Amino acid sequence: MAQRGIFITFEGVEGAGKTTQVQRLATALGPDVVVTREPGGTPVSERIRDVFLTSDRITTMTELLLIAAARAQHVDERIRPALASNQIVICDRFIDATVAYQGYRGGIDLEIIHQLNHVATGGLIPDITFMLDLSPEIGLQRQQQDETYRDRLDKEPLEFHRRVREGYLATAKSEPHRVKLIDATQSPDAVHSQILTEYQKFLSK
Ligand code: TMP
Numbered sequence: 001m002a003q004r005g006i007f008i009t010f011e012g013v014e015g016a017g018k019t020t021q022v023q024r025l026a027t028a029l030g031p032d033v034v035v036t037r038e039p040g041g042t043p044v045s046e047r048i049r050d051v052f053l054t055s056d057r058i059t060t061m062t063e064l065l066l067i068a069a070a071r072a073q074h075v076d077e078r079i080r081p082a083l084a085s086n087q088i089v090i091c092d093r094f095i096d097a098t099v100a101y102q103g104y105r106g107g108i109d110l111e112i113i114h115q116l117n118h119v120a121t122g123g124l125i126p127d128i129t130f131m132l133d134l135s136p137e138i139g140l141q142r143q144q145q146d147e148t149y150r151d152r153l154d155k156e157p158l159e160f161h162r163r164v165r166e167g168y169l170a171t172a173k174s175e176p177h178r179v180k181l182i183d184a185t186q187s188p189d190a191v192h193s194q195i196l197t198e199y200q201k202f203l204s205k
Contacts, residue, residue: 008089009130010092011094011130013133014140016184017132017142025090025195025199029088032088033089038071038074038097039070045070045074048069048070052066054151055152067102068098071094076122094126096168096179098113099167099170100165100168101164105160105164126178128178130180131171131180133172136161139161182194
């Protein structure tokens with residue numbers, strides 16, 4: 001089998017501190033790490049992200065198809081080539097977000113989501129996923145204290161965020177070897193050190 005790099009993804013409810021932890025892990029792993037995000041990561045996929053995040057009237061099926069289109073381009077243009085040249089890729093959200101948001105929150109049949117994820121990725125699955133878990137009450141509170149821009153999904157009611165979390169927890173439960181659940185109520189330093197520990201364990205397997 002061809003040698004390949006390592007594919008790491010981060011997931012979590014809004015306000016869990018994902019972006020900070022992505023940056024901290026990237027810094028810890030050295031200069032040759034590719035940091036990317038979904039939806040996004042290539043020029044076409046970033047344009048799709050913009051449509052996805054800024055359109056007010058959008059059905060959940062349209063969301064799903066936009067996400068899948070953005071992902072197909074991202075995997076082909078950016079993620080697979082980086083892995084083929086042995087790089088470490090860290091992606092901020094990936095397939096598990098679609099299960100949580102369009103599946104558990106949006107109500108689309110999970111079988112359709114899994115199939116579409118498979119088509120868009122050509123079967124590529126992360127080697128390890130760090131899932132930052134937090135109650136949506138705390139997550140949204142953290143976000144409100146933060147002055148950064150909140151997108152259309154951040155503004156949805158609490159019930160929406162509860163279903164997203166439920167979806168993430170269901171994935172963590174069904175795929176425990178890949179998905180590492182991290183308590184995001186800890187300090188950023190403690191979260192980072194737990195991530196490093198899990199990563200070392202993964203490498204030594
Ligand atoms: P971000 O908060 O990580 O920047 O992600 C942007 C939004 O996109 C976030 O609210 C979650 C949403 N999203 C989905 O709904 N489905 C997906 O598959 C992905 C990757 C993101």
